Amino acid sequence: MNYNVYEKSLNNKKYVVIEKPQNLQLSQIFGCGQAFRFDPVGENVYGGCAFGRYAEFEEKDGDIYINNCDLSEFHEIWKDFFDLDTNYAHIIDSFSHDKHLYKAATYSSGIRILRQQPFETLISFIISQNNNIPRIKKIIENLSMECGEFICEKNNKKYYAFPTAEAICDLGEQKLFELKTGFRAKYIFDAAHKIKNGEIILDKVFSMNTTNAVSYLCNIKGVGPKVAMCSLLFGFSKKDAFPIDVWMKKVLKEHYGESFDLCSFGDNAGVAQQYLFYYERCINNIFA
DNA sequence: GGGCAGGTCTAAG
DNA sequence: CTTAGACCTGCC
Numbered sequence: 001m002n003y004n005v006y007e008k009s010l011n012n013k014k015y016v017v018i019e020k021p022q023n024l025q026l027s028q029i030f031g032c033g034q035a036f037r038f039d040p041v042g043e044n045v046y047g048g049c050a051f052g053r054y055a056e057f058e059e060k061d062g063d064i065y066i067n068n069c070d071l072s073e074f075h076e077i078w079k080d081f082f083d084l085d086t087n088y089a090h091i092i093d094s095f096s097h098d099k100h101l102y103k104a105a106t107y108s109s110g111i112r113i114l115r116q117q118p119f120e121t122l123i124s125f126i127i128s129q130n131n132n133i134p135r136i137k138k139i140i141e142n143l144s145m146e147c148g149e150f151i152c153e154k155n156n157k158k159y160y161a162f163p164t165a166e167a168i169c170d171l172g173e174q175k176l177f178e179l180k181t182g183f184r185a186k187y188i189f190d191a192a193h194k195i196k197n198g199e200i201i202l203d204k205v206f207s208m209n210t211t212n213a214v215s216y217l218c219n220i221k222g223v224g225p226k227v228a229m230c231s232l233l234f235g236f237s238k239k240d241a242f243p244i245d246v247w248m249k250k251v252l253k254e255h256y257g258e259s260f261d262l263c264s265f266g267d268n269a270g271v272a273q274q275y276l277f278y279y280e281r282c283i284n285n286i287f288a
Numbered sequence: 289g290g291g292c293a294g295g296t297c298t299a300a301g
Numbered sequence: 302c303t304t305a306g307a308c309c310t311g312c313c
Contacts, residue, residue: 033294129295135311136294182309187296224296245294277294 003084007071016074018064023088025110026059031287032111032278034234036124036137037144037162041155049144051077051117052161054151083112083237091268098264100255101272104279111274114234118202119195120162121235122217125227126187142179147171168192187222194220210238233270242269251276 004019018024026046030038038048044059055078056067066078079085092105123143128136140162147167148160168176169192177185194200200220205213210232217228229243242262244252252260265272281287 125294128293130293130308131295131310132293132312138311177309180310183297183307184309222296226295230294243294247294281294 005071005074007074013068014070016066016069016071016078018066018084020062021064021082021084023092023109024064024082024112026057026064028108028110028278029082029112029114032108032274033133033281034274035114035116036133036140039137047155049151049159049161050081050120052149052151053077054154054159056154080115083115086112088112088271091271094266094268095272095275101265101276105272105275107282108275108278111278113237113239113271113274115237116235117162118205118231118235119165122191122202122220122223122227122231123162123168123188125230125234126191126220126222127181127184128230129184129222129224129227131184139179139181143168143176143181146175146179165192165195169196184222187220190221191223205232205236210241213238214241229270233273239268239270240266242273244273245277247277247280248273251280 003021005016006019007014007016009015026044029035030046030048035048035050037050038046041047041056042058045056046058047054047056049055053073055069058065058067066074069078088109088111092102092109095101095105124136124140127139131139144160144162145158146163147170148163151159151161153159163171168188173185173189176188179185181188191200195202200216205216208216210229213232213236214225214228217223217231218225223231226243226245229241232238232241233243242265262269
């Protein structure tokens with residue numbers, strides 16, 4: 001994507017401006033259910049944690065302002081976080097042959113697939129199973145507060161980094177249960193434990209194709225195809241990963257028939273999934 | 289108070 | 302290989 005970015009100072013604070021980025025709308029990006037740690041903290045401002053930092057993003061006149069950020073941090077973290085090198089307009093164009101998908105994509109055209117930290121997405125989507133978004137967010141926040149590194153205090157709130165596998169493993173299953181994770185406590189522990197002792201090596205996943213990566217991640221208790229696909233899409237930037245949840249089952253049934261061919265969505269099936277998922281939930285009034 | 293929420297496990301045919 | 306039930310918890 002072609003975009004211009006520059007650094008500015010105001011009141012002794014640095015910030016980075018991304019000029020008129022295409023296909024980037026904060027409310028859609030943080031509201032579509034791919035990330036659980038960002039919330040509105042003002043008019044057109046979203047704040048939250050990623051990569052061990054607290055960040056605030058503001059949308060003004062089509063530009064994106066990143067508070068307390070310099071260019072080196074932008075290039076180190078947020079450029080890839082927002083997947084800025086991907087041309088989403090081009091992806092949407094490639095969906096134009098599919099009438100329903102194209103409609104969903106046009107409606108959701110401000111969504112980008114964030115590149116989040118692999119371990120965080122893995123644990124977050126384990127927590128998401130048979131759960132609702134407000135409670136998922138609360139559990140993740142409690143978990144981070146319990147054993148994540150303290151970052152800063154803002155908006156009368158303390159922010160903590162998402163914990164490491166080691167920290168979660170050391171916490172133990174009982175403590176995880178006490179954080180109201182319910183039956184997922186043993187799953188979270190198993191994931192953290194297997195990663196801590198090297199039984200699962202997340203770095204290896206990057207070099208696997210999506211099919212192999214799914215079966216690899218499914219070696220973790222509580223990780224099935226849906227959780228694995230979400231982690232691969234949002235945490236390993238595998239854009240062909242196609243999570244099928246209750247909403248997607250509904251979409252596939254209504255618009256594609258029972259015997260749909262996943263290949264028809266191509267290498268960007270995961271992006272298609274996110275457009276369809278977001279659009280479906282919006283027309284069903286799930287998001288405010 | 290029963291149902292439900294971005295699923296997965298387990299036990300049984 | 303496919304398919305019911307069960308499952309923590311909190312909010313409706």
